[in-house]
Amino acid sequence: MDIEDDEILQSDFQDENRPSSGLSSVSGGSSSIGDEDYKPENMASRMPPPQIYVERTLAIIKPDAMDKANEIEDIILRNGFTVIQKRKVHLSPEQASDFYVEHYGKMFFPSLVAYMSSAPIGVFVLAKEKAIKAWRELIGPTNPFKARETHPGCLRDTYGKDQTRNAVHGSESFLSAEREIRFMFHDSIVEPIATEQAVKIYLSKEVNPTLLQGLTELCKTKPGDPVIWLADWLVDHNPNKPNIGGPVVTETE
Ligand code: GDP
Numbered sequence: 302m303d304i305e306d307d308e309i310l311q312s313d314f315q316d317e318n319r320p321s322s323g324l325s326s327v328s329g330g331s332s333s334i335g336d337e338d339y340k341p342e343n344m345a346s347r348m349p350p351p352q353i354y355v356e357r358t359l360a361i362i363k364p365d366a367m368d369k370a371n372e373i374e375d376i377i378l379r380n381g382f383t384v385i386q387k388r389k390v391h392l393s394p395e396q397a398s399d400f401y402v403e404h405y406g407k408m409f410f411p412s413l414v415a416y417m418s419s420a421p422i423g424v425f426v427l428a429k430e431k432a433i434k435a436w437r438e439l440i441g442p443t444n445p446f447k448a449r450e451t452h453p454g455c456l457r458d459t460y461g462k463d464q465t466r467n468a469v470h471g472s473e474s475f476l477s478a479e480r481e482i483r484f485m486f487h488d489s490i491v492e493p494i495a496t497e498q499a500v501k502i503y504l505s506k507e508v509n510p511t512l513l514q515g516l517t518e519l520c521k522t523k524p525g526d527p528v529i530w531l532a533d534w535l536v537d538h539n540p541n542k543p544n545i546g547g548p549v550v551t552e553t554e
Pocket residue numbers: 404409412413442443464465466467469470471473
C-alpha cells in the first residue's frame with residue numbers, strides 16, 4: 302500500500318488488562334460458595350475490572366471528495382466522532398478489489414475498483430457510541446441522487462457526484478468494520494462493542510459514590526462557583542489519590 306502523509310493518532314482506549322474472555326470454566330471447580338461470598342465487598346473483589354469499549358467504524362473520503370477532506374473532517378468532529386487513526390492512502394487496483402471483494406461479479410465492480418484506485422483516499426477510524434450506525438446515517442444512501450431526495454443534507458447529498466463517485470464510505474456492520482479497519486490499519490486492535498452493562502458497573506463502582514458525596518457537600522455549602530468548588534472537592538477527596546503520608550515517626554533522644 303502506497304501511503305502518503307501517514308498520520309497515525311494512537312488510541313488511548315487500549316486496555317492491556319482486558320480479560321481475553323468474559324467466560325470462565327465452571328467444570329471441575331472445587332470451591333463452594335458460602336454466605337461470605339455474597340457480602341458486597343467480597344462480590345466487588347471478584348468482579349472483573351470495569352471496562353468501557355467505544356464502537357469504531359471505518360470511514361473513507363473517496364477520490365472525488367478529497368478536495369473537500371478538511372471540510373468533511375470538520376463535519377466528522379462536529380458530529381461527535383473521535384478520530385482514532387487516519388491516513389492518506391493510494392490503493393492499487395488489486396487492493397481496491399480486495400477491499401470491495403463482496404461486490405465481485407457485480408456490474409459496477411470494475412468501475413468501482415478503477416475509481417477507488419484512481420487517486421489517493423482519506424481513511425479514518427472513527428469512534429463514538431454506536432459509531433457504525435451513526436456514520437452510515439451521516440453519509441446517507443449509496444446513490445447521491447436518491448440521497449438528495451430522501452436524506453437532504455447528508456454527506457452523499459452534499460458531496461456525491463454520481464452512483465460510483467459518492468464521496469464517502471462507511472462500514473455496514475460490526476464485522477465489516479472490524480475487517481475494514483484491519484485492512485487499512487494492520488496494527489489495529491479492534492475491541493468488542495461497548496456494553497451498556499459494563500459502563501453502568503464502571504460508573505456505579507468507580508465514580509458515582511464519590512460524585513454523590515461531593516454533590517451532597519456542594520448543596521450544603523452552596524459556593525459562588527459550584528463547578529470549580531466541586532472540581533477542587535473531587536481532587537481533595539479522590540479515592541484513588543496516592544497515599545503519600547507514611548507513619549509518623551517521632552524522634553526520641
Ligand atoms: P455503500 O455501502 O453505501 O458504499 O454501498 P455498497 O456497499 O452497495 O457499494 C459499494 C460502492 O460501490 C458504493 O459506495 C458505490 O461507490 C458503488 N456502487 C454501489 N452500487 C452501485 C451501482 O448500482 N452503480 C454504480 N455505478 N456504483 C455502485
